[in-house]
Amino acid sequence: MTIGMQVDQRVSLAVSTVIFALRPHPSTGLMTLWLPLVRRIREPYEGQWALPGGPLEANEDLAASARHTLERTTGLTPNYLEQLYAFGSLDRSPDDRVVSIVYWALVQPDEVARAVDGENVEWFVADELPPLAFDHSEIVTYALARLRAKITYTPIAYGFLPPEFTLAELRAVHEAVLRTSLDPANFRRQALASDTLVATGTYLQGTSFRPPALFRFTAGAPTPLPEERR
Amino acid sequence: MTIGMQVDQRVSLAVSTVIFALRPHPSTGLMTLWLPLVRRIREPYEGQWALPGGPLEANEDLAASARHTLERTTGLTPNYLEQLYAFGSLDRSPDDRVVSIVYWALVQPDEVARAVDGENVEWFVADELPPLAFDHSEIVTYALARLRAKITYTPIAYGFLPPEFTLAELRAVHEAVLRTSLDPANFRRQALASDTLVATGTYLQGTSFRPPALFRFTAGAPTPLPEERR
DNA sequence: TCAAAAGTGTTGAATGTACACCCATGC
DNA sequence: GCATGGGTGTACATTCAACACTTTTGA
CATH class of the missing domain: 3.90.79.10 (Nucleoside Triphosphate Pyrophosphohydrolase)
Structure with a gap:
């Protein structure tokens, strides 16, 4: 052999x-x-x-x-x-x-x-x-x-976003990753209900339409185990 | 230094x-x-x-x-x-x-x-x-x-069970792992709805009460990646 | 005033939870 | 019969998906 x-x-x-x-x-x-x-x-x-x-x-x-x-x-x-x-x-x-x-x-x-x-x-x-x-x-x-x-059950989207962002931008990240379109109204509610976002109180200016509110993620970074924690 | x-x-x-x-x-x-x-x-x-x-x-x-x-x-x-x-x-x-x-x-x-x-x-x-x-x-x-x-979202419980088992036994596994008690009626429905079980058609004999139906898991083994697949 | 996206409301379906109740067996 | 767990039914709450509708801006 x-x-x-x-x-x-x-x-x-x-x-x-x-x-x-x-x-x-x-x-x-x-x-x-x-x-x-x-x-x-x-x-x-x-x-x-x-x-x-x-x-x-x-x-x-x-x-x-x-x-x-x-x-x-x-x-x-x-x-x-x-x-x-x-x-x-x-x-x-x-x-x-x-x-x-x-x-x-x-x-x-x-x-x-x-x-x-x-x-x-x-x-x-x-x-x-x-x-x-x-x-x-x-x-x-x-x-x-x-x-x-x-991305469907944790707020990792922040990995693709600047510190402050609009809900439309957050939704765009989800849509790009998942390759689907998401209902803006429902997405908004879910995002807000998830308790991972806070409104900064400021609004994005310079749009040709109603200025959207800016948000920030609450938790620092939810990462895995030991070295990176989970 | x-x-x-x-x-x-x-x-x-x-x-x-x-x-x-x-x-x-x-x-x-x-x-x-x-x-x-x-x-x-x-x-x-x-x-x-x-x-x-x-x-x-x-x-x-x-x-x-x-x-x-x-x-x-x-x-x-x-x-x-x-x-x-x-x-x-x-x-x-x-x-x-x-x-x-x-x-x-x-x-x-x-x-x-x-x-x-x-x-x-x-x-x-x-x-x-x-x-x-x-x-x-x-x-x-x-x-x-x-x-x-x-264990809450995949049928790993089979890892603790013999090939054929009753729903009470399956529930007992979940209760032991999760350290809670689970509603028998609701657990039954969820388990059956999950589409991972099949009734064998046989019943466990020798109990001092109504003989429970025996079940078997459908899928072979849902395991992770390469070596063990996912 | 109009277009466009922000944001709110509403409805019906699906799912989850609590619990009442009937069924089949051994004793 | 009666106790015991097996199994079914039901009603309520919660969540989710579709979509109509109002609001606020720039042009």
């Missing part, structure tokens, strides 16, 4: 991050989820797109590692960061054995973002990705599912 | 499992959550109780590792197994750097279970644990929260 002859090697540990941001879709113009990918510059999967990440440093928290990756590839600080899952199948990488702890993050793409862009980093529409290296396609699918599920 | 002088060492990767089973509470006699712990036989935390687990073998899936731990400590096969979280704070272990990927499992304690018990393994009431080694107390707290949350 020549099966199972592979040499036992050490397991290496990496941290990758699925970074979500909202931008207009290139063809429809509608707000859509985007995420940055990194082009691999060595084998395996050389030339293919992959999630940003890297090996876990010995003096780094898991979440800290995710944050560093984020800083390095986009120049941004996450508004929300949560552990997604640890992937450790034996066949994830053709030669070596890698366990990846994957995080997902929400960011607001400022001008800064586009600046750091370029090199081997490129943003893609999250639902229209090219084939990715390793099992990264499955990972993104899972991250998308988690985001879409979670 | 003598701070930060610690030598950079390699990060090691372990897999631990929080194993839940239902047994009567020793004082009240009510069904309660129990879990097995292992007494540490070396430093750090020598003599203290800890979650069962071990280093990840290079030729082992994450879930497979959890399953092996389970087999080793309890002699049981899990009815349900799901990844909980990856813990990786820098200060989890006093000397070395360990990242633990933690799973949680549901088992039925047969006679077998008690046989393998003993040695350095002992079962405890999940809500009345002694102080544990490392950050294992927090981990258990989190696992308990996840179990209690998840």
Whole structure:
């Protein structure tokens, strides 16, 4: 038998991050989820797109590692960061054995973002990705599912919004993420009833219609466990 | 400065499992959550109780590792197994750097279970644990929260039940896990409406009252991602 | 005055909760 | 019969979805 002859090697540990941001879709113009990918510059999967990440440093928290990756590839600080899952199948990488702890993050793409862009980093529409290296396609699918599920029962939308925002903007985030249209009246009531918003008392000026009230999220940041709390 | 002088060492990767089973509470006699712990036989935390687990073998899936731990400590096969979280704070272990990927499992304690018990393994009431080694107390707290949350919206209760069961038994599982009493009539309707049960057509005999119908779960096993699917 | 979005009201369906009540069995 | 849990019915409250309608602004 020549099966199972592979040499036992050490397991290496990496941290990758699925970074979500909202931008207009290139063809429809509608707000859509985007995420940055990194082009691999060595084998395996050389030339293919992959999630940003890297090996876990010995003096780094898991979440800290995710944050560093984020800083390095986009120049941004996450508004929300949560552990997604640890992937450790034996066949994830053709030669070596890698366990990846994957995080997902929400960011607001400022001008800064586009600046750091370029090199081997490129943003893609999250639902229209090219084939990715390793099992990264499955990972993104899972991250998308988690985001879409979670936005319906927790106030993560703030991850895509500035500190103050109108209910229309909040609704637009939900609509973009969920790819549906939501009834403004009902959405408003639910949002207010959820007790996660406070009216700032100020109103957005400069609109060509009735000035909408500005809101702020109450809780600081509802994040998961230990390193990021849950 | 003598701070930060610690030598950079390699990060090691372990897999631990929080194993839940239902047994009567020793004082009240009510069904309660129990879990097995292992007494540490070396430093750090020598003599203290800890979650069962071990280093990840290079030729082992994450879930497979959890399953092996389970087999080793309890002699049981899990009815349900799901990844909980990856813990990786820098200060989890006093000397070395360990990242633990933690799973949680549901088992039925047969006679077998008690046989393998003993040695350095002992079962405890999940809500009345002694102080544990490392950050294992927090981990258990989190696992308990996840179990209690998840049983309300997914049919995990089957993890504690034999293939065929009455609605009273199913309800007893929910009551034990959630530590509440549930209205039999309403519980029945919700359970049936959830579309996860089928009546076997048979009835439990030998009761001193009206024989209850026996049910079976429909879906095979709704588990999470890759290795265990989600 | 008009268009457009903000914001309020109303109605009917669906769901959840409390609890009364009948059913089938062993003793 | 009677006690006991199995199983059904019902009425009320709460929540959710659809949509009509009023309000406030800029142009």
